[in-house]
Amino acid sequence: MTGRPPAGSGSGTAARRRGRPPRTESADTRDRILTAARDEFSERGYEKTSVRGIAKSAGVDPALVHHYFGTKEQVFEAAITLSFGPALQAPKAIEEGPLDGVGERLARFFFGVWENPATRAPLLAIVRSALTNETAAAVFRRIIATQVLRRIAVRLELPDAELRAELAAAQLVGTAILRYVLKIEPLASADPEQVIARLAPVVQGHLTDP
Amino acid sequence: MTGRPPAGSGSGTAARRRGRPPRTESADTRDRILTAARDEFSERGYEKTSVRGIAKSAGVDPALVHHYFGTKEQVFEAAITLSFGPALQAPKAIEEGPLDGVGERLARFFFGVWENPATRAPLLAIVRSALTNETAAAVFRRIIATQVLRRIAVRLELPDAELRAELAAAQLVGTAILRYVLKIEPLASADPEQVIARLAPVVQGHLTDP
Numbered sequence: 001m002t003g004r005p006p007a008g009s010g011s012g013t014a015a016r017r018r019g020r021p022p023r024t025e026s027a028d029t030r031d032r033i034l035t036a037a038r039d040e041f042s043e044r045g046y047e048k049t050s051v052r053g054i055a056k057s058a059g060v061d062p063a064l065v066h067h068y069f070g071t072k073e074q075v076f077e078a079a080i081t082l083s084f085g086p087a088l089q090a091p092k093a094i095e096e097g098p099l100d101g102v103g104e105r106l107a108r109f110f111f112g113v114w115e116n117p118a119t120r121a122p123l124l125a126i127v128r129s130a131l132t133n134e135t136a137a138a139v140f141r142r143i144i145a146t147q148v149l150r151r152i153a154v155r156l157e158l159p160d161a162e163l164r165a166e167l168a169a170a171q172l173v174g175t176a177i178l179r180y181v182l183k184i185e186p187l188a189s190a191d192p193e194q195v196i197a198r199l200a201p202v203v204q205g206h207l208t209d210p
Numbered sequence: 211m212t213g214r215p216p217a218g219s220g221s222g223t224a225a226r227r228r229g230r231p232p233r234t235e236s237a238d239t240r241d242r243i244l245t246a247a248r249d250e251f252s253e254r255g256y257e258k259t260s261v262r263g264i265a266k267s268a269g270v271d272p273a274l275v276h277h278y279f280g281t282k283e284q285v286f287e288a289a290i291t292l293s294f295g296p297a298l299q300a301p302k303a304i305e306e307g308p309l310d311g312v313g314e315r316l317a318r319f320f321f322g323v324w325e326n327p328a329t330r331a332p333l334l335a336i337v338r339s340a341l342t343n344e345t346a347a348a349v350f351r352r353i354i355a356t357q358v359l360r361r362i363a364v365r366l367e368l369p370d371a372e373l374r375a376e377l378a379a380a381q382l383v384g385t386a387i388l389r390y391v392l393k394i395e396p397l398a399s400a401d402p403e404q405v406i407a408r409l410a411p412v413v414q415g416h417l418t419d420p
Contacts, residue, residue, distance in 0.1 A: 045342070130392060132255070132338050137392050144394060166388055166397040167408055174384025178376055182340060182347050184354060187376040198377055202412050 030068050033058045037069075037079040042125035046076060046136040076129075077139045083122035084143065091151035094207075099156075103168075103204025107196045110172045114180060115192055124180065156207060168206035171199060240278050243268045247279075247289040252335035256286060256346040286339075287349045293332035294353065301361035304417075309366075313378075313414025317406045320382045324390060325402055334390065366417060378416035381409060 036058035040049045051072050055062040069075040081088070093109040094102050113119050130140035148169075153161035175195065178184045187195070246268035250259045261282050265272040279285040291298070303319040304312050323329050340350035358379075363371035385405065388394045397405070 128342050131341050131387070141392055141394055144392075149394075163396050163400060163408075166394055167385065167405075170384035170388050170397075171381045171412070172384070173387060174380035174382070175377065177341070177383060177387070178380050182351055182354075184351055184359075184376055186373050187380075190373060195377075198416070202381070202415070205412070206408070 029058075029060060029064065033060060033065055033068055033075075034078055034082055037065075037075045038082050038122055041076060041079050041129060042083070042122050045125070046129040046133040049076075051075065073135055073139060076136060077143065080126050080139060080143055083126045088143075088147050090148055091155070094152050094155050099208055101204075102207055103202070104196065104200035106168070106203050106207075107172065107199045110176075111192045111196055114176050120180065127181075152207075164206050168203045171202050171206070175199060239268075239270060239274065243270060243275055243278055243285075244288055244292055247275075247285045248292050248332055251286060251289050251339060252293070252332050255335075256339040256343040259286075261285065283345055283349060286346060287353065290336050290349060290353055291357075293336045298353075298357050300358055301365070304362050304365050309418055312417055313412070314406065314410035316378070316413050316417075317382065317409045320386075321402045321406055324386050330390065337391075362417075374416050378413045381412050381416070385409060 033054065037049075037054045040054050040057055044053075049072070051065050052062050054075060055065045058065070065075060069078050090106065090109060093105040097105060113123065126136075126140070129136040131137070149162050149165050152165040156164065158164065175187070179187050179190075179195075243264065247259075247264045250264050250267055254263075259282070261275050262272050264285060265275045268275070275285060279288050300316065300319060303315040307315060323333065336346075336350070339346040341347070359372050359375050362375040366374065368374065385397070389397050389400075389405075
């Protein structure tokens with residue numbers, strides 16, 4: 001919507017282009033905008049959030065939001081990457097250690113992120129946005145494809161690795177939705193260890209069964 | 211919000227109370243309101259839908275909406291029951307036939323509903339409402355608990371039957387979200403038969419494995 005998008009947006013590290021303000025001040029401003037963006041998207045959802053609202057909340061001019069991040073869609077992508085920071089480490093649970101225990105490592109990692117209220121709230125908000133807005137879904141899809149699925153596929157070394165990873169993710173995501181969003185009992189109050197014990201073999205099966 | 215709720219709302223069959231207008235005309239009006247409600251909730255989501263808007267779309271006085279269904283929450287419950295009509299038949303897939311093939315019957319039933327565009331659209335809309343609004347989630351939760359989980363639990367005759375049913379549902383619901391809502395590839399374009407073949411043993415395992 002607003003002209004040239006900056007290159008490399010959403011990587012989370014491609015900050016400080018052009019370097020107009022002094023370096024550290026610039027990084028501070030960028031971080032402040034990003035935090036404000038995450039909070040605005042979390043509270044209002046994708047549709048009701050505006051670049052102007054983010055700028056106001058960060059105490060900067062809207063032009064500066066565009067300067068650092070580009071369009072609203074690109075601010076959202078950067079905010080997702082920030083909110084999903086912990087969740088995007090999922091491939092590590094697969095990469096580190098033998099394939100044998102990957103189901104349990106992944107299930108344990110997943111519930112570790114969701115059981116922590118500090119990481120759950122922004123995650124939940126972003127997931128809600130992605131479930132109700134097509135642009136948000138597209139951004140979410142792109143991040144999952146490039147930052148999660150591709151890495152898992154590389155590790156599995158199977159031709160249908162991405163489909164496998166998605167069906168495993170479906171089990172985990174579906175469980176999170178029933179447990180944390182819809183809060184359906186008895187799953188909502190079940191001991192996380194009990195849930196992990198049931199899901200680990202399923203995730204393992206999806207990823208490595210012949 | 212609007213005084214005495216009618217008893218038995220949401221059952222989908224408990225129509226025509228008091229019988230003020232002639233019987234058939236009354237049933238027609240009720241159906242017209244219910245269809246309008248489903249369409250309004252589908253298009254606008256729970257929060258943005260109003261009883262007044264439903265009445266306008268059905269061409270009746272708002273008082274008549276309250277007369278037949280009660281509060282907005284109760285209209286929503288009736289609309290969910292209508293939209294979920296096909297999906298609420300899931301327990302039948304468990305009840306009819308041996309427990310051996312229940313995983314495949316359930317997976318096949320589930321994708322039958324979701325692959326059909328006529329049933330998918332209202333289903334998707336209701337799920338979106340439930341995922342983004344707490345009142346809508348509560349209504350959804352109540353329907354799932356009373357109309358789906360209890361019946362499945364009765365059939366399984368296991369002490370942890372409801373948790374089993376929920377973890378099986380989580381696999382199916384998660385797959386629907388990745389495939390139909392987020393449209394993550396390759397799952398979004400995968401042959402339904404291939405997906406059913408992979409999910410059937412997982413659903414079966416959740417429900418009947420020792």
